[in-house]
Amino acid sequence: MADYANELIGSHPSILGLKRLVEKVAKSPARTVLIYGETGTGKGLVARMIHRLSSRSAKAFVDINCAAIPASLLESELFGHERGAFTGAVERKVGLIEAANHGTVFLDEIREMEMTLQAKLLSLLDTQHFRRVGAVNATTVDSRFIAATNKVLLSEVTAGKFREDLYYRLQVVAVNLPALRERGDDVLTLSQHFIERYNAIYKRSIRGLSDEAADIFRRYKWPGNVRELENLLERIFILEEDDVILPRHLPDRIIRTVVGRAPADVAGPAQGEAAVTGFHEATADFQRKLLTRALTEADGNLQAAATALKISRHALRHQMIKLGLQ
Numbered sequence: 357m358a359d360y361a362n363e364l365i366g367s368h369p370s371i372l373g374l375k376r377l378v379e380k381v382a383k384s385p386a387r388t389v390l391i392y393g394e395t396g397t398g399k400g401l402v403a404r405m406i407h408r409l410s411s412r413s414a415k416a417f418v419d420i421n422c423a424a425i426p427a428s429l430l431e432s433e434l435f436g437h438e439r440g441a442f443t444g445a446v447e448r449k450v451g452l453i454e455a456a457n458h459g460t461v462f463l464d465e466i467r468e469m470e471m472t473l474q475a476k477l478l479s480l481l482d483t484q485h486f487r488r489v490g491a492v493n494a495t496t497v498d499s500r501f502i503a504a505t506n507k508v509l510l511s512e513v514t515a516g517k518f519r520e521d522l523y524y525r526l527q528v529v530a531v532n533l534p535a536l537r538e539r540g541d542d543v544l545t546l547s548q549h550f551i552e553r554y555n556a557i558y559k560r561s562i563r564g565l566s567d568e569a570a571d572i573f574r575r576y577k578w579p580g581n582v583r584e585l586e587n588l589l590e591r592i593f594i595l596e597e598d599d600v601i602l603p604r605h606l607p608d609r610i611i612r613t614v615v616g617r618a619p620a621d622v623a624g625p626a627q628g629e630a631a632v633t634g635f636h637e638a639t640a641d642f643q644r645k646l647l648t649r650a651l652t653e654a655d656g657n658l659q660a661a662a663t664a665l666k667i668s669r670h671a672l673r674h675q676m677i678k679l680g681l682q
């Protein structure tokens with residue numbers, strides 16, 4: 357059976373580009389990576405993929421949620437401490453960073469880290485040395501650090517809550533995860549994937565979404581992204597008995613935001629809104645064609661294509677990644 361929980365599902369150009377980027381980053385010598393994406397877009401999944409596809413995969417993957425550990429404990433959790441470093445430090449303790457030597461340290465919700473600890477982290481990233489709390493001598497580690505955030509870090513920098521130098525250090529290799537609503541029909545592919553998974557778990561044989569339900573899924577904004585989709589489908593498996601998923605199985609709030617009417621009125625797709633989804637798809641499609649043509653005419657020379665398009669080479673690269681043209 358496929359390793360369901362570890363697979364990155366989707367075939368939208370942005371996801372195909374993401375898969376290539378993840379592979380490239382995994383195999384690169386980069387020691388710091390930043391993953392940005394709204395909640396539920398797959399940051400944890402991508403961090404584990406980067407570890408699994410890297411030469412560090414046989415070593416530890418240590419997952420640390422900076423928001424879940426009280427600030428007062430985070431330093432000794434990360435860096436460890438010497439015996440007697442503070443009241444209660446009766447034994448020397450090896451920190452998580454040391455435990456992940458030659459492996460990967462995943463620092464989730466990095467913006468929750470306090471400024472003083474951010475400074476220690478930056479120094480570690482720069483030198484590969486750190487001191488356990490209360491230690492005289494430095495310890496050396498060779499680990500990869502993957503940081504994740506669901507808020508734009510730059511605004512935290514502006515607000516004086518995140519160190520600018522650390523921000524730029526992390527920003528060198530950045531992986532951006534698109535929101536589910538920006539992935540076109542991937543919402544349907546993912547639905548089918550989760551339906552198969554829950555069919556196996558709950559011993560059911562749900563065939564899929566009705567056309568009306570699929571239409572609602574395509575137009576709903578999914579603020580909780582893939583996790584919201586996954587949880588919604590599981591809820592339907594638990595509560596409903598039909599072998600196809602229908603609009604009446606969906607929570608009122610979804611029907612209301614999509615159709616703009618009371619759930620009882622749901623007959624089929626509402627008119628008008630489809631054009632908006634179509635707009636983004638169509639624009640991206642046009643941009644893809646334009647870039648492909650410019651690149652073909654420039655014989656694949658990025659600088660020449662960028663000049664013809666009157667944008668910078670950097671902007672062209674960025675657009676190519678975004679549109680899945682590599």
Ligand SMILES: Nc1ncnc2c1ncn2[C@@H]1O[C@H](COP(=O)(O)OP(=O)(O)OP(=O)(O)O)[C@@H](O)[C@H]1O
Binds near residue numbers: 395400506583
């Ligand atoms: N492309 C995908 N294919 C398959 N499963 C996915 C995909 N993206 C996300 N998932 C699944 O969705 C759930 C949420 O993903 P994950 O926990 O990685 O999100 P996150 O970005 O870390 O969220 P948060 O910001 O809330 O921590 C997980 O169960 C994950 O396996």
Ligand SMILES: [Mg+2]
Binds near residue numbers: 399400464
């Ligand atoms: Mg997460």
